[in-house]
Amino acid sequence: MNFxxxxxxxxxxxxxxxxxxxxxxxxxxxxxxxxxxxxxIGSPQSLGLLVVITLGTYTASLLICRSKSQKARTFWCVxxxxxxxxCLGWFKYAGWLADTAAVLLGRSSPAxxxxxxxxxxxxxxxxxxxVIDVYRGTQQVEKNLARYALFVxxxxxxxxxxxxxxxxxxPQLKNEHRTxxxxxxxxxxxxxxxxxxxxxxxxxxxxxxxxAPGQGDGVQMMLATVLxxxxxxxxxxxxxxxxxxxxxxxxxxxxxxxxxxxxxxSVREFWRRWHISLTRWFTDYLYIPLGGSRCDxxxxxxxxxxxxxxxxxxxxxxxxxxxxxxxxGFFLIGETWLSRRKKMLALPRWAAHLCTLTLVCVAWVFxxxxxxxxxLLLLGQLPRGWSAASVMRAxxxxxxxxxxxxxxxxxxLKLLPERWNGSRGQIPAxxxxxxxxxxxxxxxxxxxxxxxxLYFQF
Amino acid sequence: xxxxxxxxxxxxLGSALLAGRHGWAAALxxxxxxxxxxxxxxxxxxxxxxxxxALTLCAAAAFAGRGTT
Numbered sequence: 001m002n003f004x005x006x007x008x009x010x011x012x013x014x015x016x017x018x019x020x021x022x023x024x025x026x027x028x029x030x031x032x033x034x035x036x037x038x039x040x041i042g043s044p045q046s047l048g049l050l051v052v053i054t055l056g057t058y059t060a061s062l063l064i065c066r067s068k069s070q071k072a073r074t075f076w077c078v079x080x081x082x083x084x085x086x087c088l089g090w091f092k093y094a095g096w097l098a099d100t101a102a103v104l105l106g107r108s109s110p111a112x113x114x115x116x117x118x119x120x121x122x123x124x125x126x127x128x129x130x131v132i133d134v135y136r137g138t139q140q141v142e143k144n145l146a147r148y149a150l151f152v153x154x155x156x157x158x159x160x161x162x163x164x165x166x167x168x169x170x171p172q173l174k175n176e177h178r179t180x181x182x183x184x185x186x187x188x189x190x191x192x193x194x195x196x197x198x199x200x201x202x203x204x205x206x207x208x209x210x211x212a213p214g215q216g217d218g219v220q221m222m223l224a225t226v227l228x229x230x231x232x233x234x235x236x237x238x239x240x241x242x243x244x245x246x247x248x249x250x251x252x253x254x255x256x257x258x259x260x261x262x263x264x265x266s267v268r269e270f271w272r273r274w275h276i277s278l279t280r281w282f283t284d285y286l287y288i289p290l291g292g293s294r295c296d297x298x299x300x301x302x303x304x305x306x307x308x309x310x311x312x313x314x315x316x317x318x319x320x321x322x323x324x325x326x327x328x329g330f331f332l333i334g335e336t337w338l339s340r341r342k343k344m345l346a347l348p349r350w351a352a353h354l355c356t357l358t359l360v361c362v363a364w365v366f367x368x369x370x371x372x373x374x375x376l377l378l379l380g381q382l383p384r385g386w387s388a389a390s391v392m393r394a395x396x397x398x399x400x401x402x403x404x405x406x407x408x409x410x411x412x413l414k415l416l417p418e419r420w421n422g423s424r425g426q427i428p429a430x431x432x433x434x435x436x437x438x439x440x441x442x443x444x445x446x447x448x449x450x451x452x453x454l455y456f457q458f
Numbered sequence: 459x460x461x462x463x464x465x466x467x468x469x470x471l472g473s474a475l476l477a478g479r480h481g482w483a484a485a486l487x488x489x490x491x492x493x494x495x496x497x498x499x500x501x502x503x504x505x506x507x508x509x510x511x512a513l514t515l516c517a518a519a520a521f522a523g524r525g526t527t
Contacts, residue, residue, distance in 0.1 A: 401506060408513035415520035425478035425523030428487045429473070432474075433518035435495055439509040 003242045004195065004441060008040045008392035016249055024176040029149055031173070031250065035155035039118070042159070046117030049087060054152045056083045057127040058145055061134045065141040077135040084124040084131075091117055096317035119159030123313055125281055130166040132285060139166050147174060154252070156243040158222075160236075162257045162277035172252045184248025186420045186430070190413065191241025193433060197441035199235035201402045202227040208397070210368055214377035217385030219394045221378050227398075228368050233262065236275070238297050265352040267331040267359055278314070282307050299335070305329040315367070320375055324366040331359050359441055412436075461502070466494045466509060474519035487519065 015034045021031050038431070040047050060080035067073045095112040098370065102109040130151070133139030142148040147295055151170050152158075184324040198389065209216055209224035213444060236330065240257035247254045257276050264270035271279050312325020362379075369375035416426065470490050476483035498508050 059518055196510075245470050247495055285511060401510065405513065408510065408517055411517045412513060415517065415524060424481065424484065426520065427523075428474055428477040428484050428491075429523055430519035431517050432512045432519055435491070436509050436512035436516055439505050439512060443505045443509065457518060 002042060003239065003246075004192075005042065008038065009441070011038065012246060012457070013314050019250055020180065028173055028178065028404055031125055031154065032146060032150040035150065035153040035158065038155045039153060039158060040330075043118040045115060046120075048118045048152060049091070049120070050123065053084060053087060053124060054149050056080065057152075058142075058148050061141050062143070064131070064135050073135060077131060080131040081128065084128050088120060088124050090114070091120055093313075093317045100319075104161060109118050119388045122161045123152055123158060125163050125168075125278075129163070129281065130170075133166055142166075142170060154247075156246040156250070156252075157254055160239050160243070161275075162240060162243065162255050163281050164254060164277070165301065168255065169275055178251035180251045181248040181253070184245040186245070186417075187248060188245030189430065189433060189437065190416070190418070191238045191243075192437045192441070193409060193413060194234040194238030194241060196255055196437055196444065198406060198413075199231045199238060200440065201405045201409070202231040202234070204402070205398045206368070208428055210370070210374075210378070213369065213374040216381060217390050217394075218382045219386060219390045220397070221381050223398070225365055225368075225393045226377075229262070229357075229361050229364050232364070232367075233258070244289050259291060261359075262357060263353070263364055264356050265349055266356055267328060270360055271328070271332075272354060278311070282311055286310060297340075301333045304332050304336070308332070318371070318426055320366050320369055320372050324363050327363045327366065331363075332414075364377055409436075415419070461481060463501075466490060466497065470494055470515055471518055474515050475522045477519055478523035487515075489516070493500075512524070 011034075013028070017082060019027055019030055036047070039050065057080050060076045060083070063076040064073050067076060091114055095114050098112050099109045129144075130139060134141050142151065147170070148174050151166060154169065154173065157164060206224045206228045209220050210228075224332030235259040244254045244256070255277055259273040260277065261270050261274035264273055287303055287307045291299055292303060293300050295303070308325040309322060310325070312322045313326070317322045317325070365378055366372065366375045369378055412429070416429055416433065417423070420426075470487060471484045473487035473490060477487050494511070495508065497510070
């Protein structure tokens with residue numbers, strides 16, 4: 001479900017009103033109905049898979065709980081893993097694997113037409129945390145199927161996270177006496193502002209430059225990459241803010257997904273601040289079981305590389321995503337190697353910050369490009385055509401109005417508090433921000449060019 | 459934009475800058491703001507123009523309202 005879609009913008013206030021008017025005992029039923037309805041409106045053809053995953057993991061967790069022998073417990077846990085990864089593999093990776101096999105064998109591609117269900121990467125990972133935690137004995141099994149279904153498909157975070165732990169989310173959804181956090185309205189507004197005022201203003205220029213790799217000059221390529229770094233951050237953190245804000249208004253506290261990632265002074269720190277819920281998932285369910293950093297140096301490097309290759313593959317079924325993940329893995333291995341030799345300490349903070357930003361932006365080129373050859377062509381155009389005239393050309397291609405919108409949007413978000421501090425002096429600013437967001441939403445609606453959230457495709 | 463609309467924008471800007479210190483200025487700002495938005499929509503000004511005006515006034519009001527309680 002797209003948060004900027006008319007169905008959500010008009011439907012959410014109604015759900016919120018009904019939720020707080022409803023008797024406490026029935027609120028979770030309303031949330032479940034709303035979650036299924038929002039998902040069915042956005043992607044009706046994917047509802048069946050969501051039901052299959054929910055029923056499959058629910059049954060597996062009950063059987064794990066009831067099994068007396070360790071062998072049986074392991075069997076049911078593996079069965080749930082096979083179900084989730086099998087569905088993810090078929091719907092997300094089958095086409096890509098078939099294409100790759102066809103290229104390797106020198107045959108024509110079978111052109112599998114498999115529709116990617118919305119949010120599959122997110123809800124399979126979330127259900128897996130539940131099953132694995134039940135298997136490990138750190139999570140009590142949920143016997144009520146409908147309540148478990150609400151945990152899987154809670155609408156604010158169903159299609160693009162944050163990927164919540166069952167131990168954090170299930171008790172909150174079961175609590176009948178939860179109270180709303182009205183601060184969520186400000187978080188929600190900031191989320192919409194990030195998406196509609198900033199990310200959507202950055203998108204058109206990025207799309208144009210990345211659609212024609214190797215044809216522009218270095219200034220265009222660099223500006224497009226910097227704008228893409230901004231676009232993906234404001235798009236995804238905007239989505240996360242809307243999810244967190246909407247859930248807070250419903251009395252549910254979701255985890256924070258971003259913590260100023262571009263302020264990081266190392267790639268390791270960047271990953272502690274970027275898509276935090278996914279990083280935590282990979283750390284707890286892949287990196288640590290592999291041995292983490294408590295092993296010899298070679299094994300540690302291998303673990304890092306495996307985790308980042310998996311992260312790249314999670315983001316998309318294409319080789320350029322795998323390479324993006326591998327690059328981050330190598331950056332982290334390099335940082336670990338340098339820190340072992342204490343060379344990182346010699347770097348001033350501003351230089352470490354600049355190095356981190358450069359490395360992250362170089363990796364973004366592989367992430368945004370359509371393929372690895374396109375990314376190499378784009379990087380190849382970097383040294384070309386640096387002049388004052390080409391800078392002016394690139395800026396005019398972005399557009400004065402879009403640049404003004406970005407500058408003012410950034411200023412507003414910087415000046416406004418992240419959480420409501422009770423200041424009445426900020427009310428007019430919030431009034432104007434609401435009007436700006438509504439105007440941006442209307443612009444996208446009337447022009448029919450509102451871009452979907454980037455992380456929906458994952 | 460018309461002259462009277464520019465005058466309205468300036469009044470909004472002035473009241474936005476005072477809104478951090480005076481409650482009446484905040485109320486006046488939002489009242490004038492509503493009139494301005496409706497007027498811009500009524501005379502058919504582009505929505506993008508409204509967006510930039512709203513963002514400018516938001517930045518001014520947020521700047522003036524910093525640190526107030």
